[in-house]
Amino acid sequence: MGLINMNVWNRAAIAMLCWDLANNEDKLWIKWIHAYYLKGHNESSWMIRKIMHAKEIVDQVKLKEGKGMVKQIYDYLRGEQTKPKWKCLMFKNAASPKAIFTLWILLNKKLETVDRLAK
Structure with missing residues (x-):
């Protein structure tokens, strides 16, 4: 029907969080994750593990800086699909x-x- 596939959108949003972790260390939550989970080698939660597993997706997608990064990843994961004319x-x-x-x-x-x- 041309609606958003929420499973793919969720994977794209998680991949964007992974990209943020790798590139933006000026946000408080990113500094906290680097200090507590990555450098401290503490047991990570299921959320952090899911973000880290999204690195494969981030490596495959060539993102353009700016708005709509989740949409860029979503379009890559979804592949080529034509929009319904109706x-x-x-x-x-x-x-x-x-x-x-x-x-x-x-x-x-x-x-x-x-x-x-x-x-």
Whole structure:
């Protein structure tokens, strides 16, 4: 349907945190992780381990500085996909939620029309 895949988006957000750890040491949470987990060699939490495992993704993606870094990683992980042509009909208009839902049902050929009800 052209919606965001939340599993892939989550992996992209975690990969961005890994990129932040490698490149930006001016943030407080990054300094804390470097001091407590990386240099202290303490037992790390599941969150830190997940961020560290995202290094493979960060190494593969060529990021451009600026905004939209999670989107850049998301687009890389998702690969080439064409956007549905009908997406602008559903999501970029001022229609009520009922009209959007009805259009969605119509596009999936599940709308109870007179001829379908006759069957």
